[in-house]
Amino acid sequence: MKNRLRVLRAERDWSQADLADRVDVSRQTINAIETGKYDPSLPLAFALARVFGLAIETIFDPGFEADEETRVANA
């Protein structure tokens, strides 16, 4: 799942550790999410959305729309 965490964090001048503190997880968790190695749980995704003041779908992109476009194009 793609996400905009790194960009959103950079806009606010937060380090990974800063963001980790705000959502009560480890810095490695934030790093793993940013690099796409780990997809957060729903509670953590909501916590991240709340911290940035955005809707979850503006931060995380499950790629459904791209899949749908591909499916329609191939039909």
Added chain:
Amino acid sequence: MMTEQRSDTSFRGLGWACSGVLTRRDAENLRRFNVVTLAWAMMFVASTLAIVRFGAKGLTGWALATATLLLGVVAMALYVKFLRAADELLRKIHVEALGLGFGASIVFMLFWRLCERLGAPKLDVVDPVLVMVLFWAAGQYIGLRRYRGESGE
């Protein structure tokens, strides 16, 4: 400009492998588990010596065995508490490591049962436990490596 600072929640006390992995809560829970596990291991060694070397049988022997059991149960409870409260990525790493350790010990045990029938020496009851612990530790190392940050940012 983004800067890397020491976090209030990210704990860096356990070297490069754990850099930024443990929150303070996780570090504290892990410390409690480690202390009790060490006490349990020492109690096991002391009880074994007392029973085997110094002939502590009867009530004393049973008291030592029961004390060892109780410490082990406390260590187990503390590990479950640690897992339940752990940062979700750390929990994932530990659960995967537990799966690896459990699976490896079962596979090893059944494999060696076949080997015994082919003439290999008989397996001691502790051997699969050692395999489990080794693979559990290896699983944690692999998990920490897999999810480790590349940039260190």
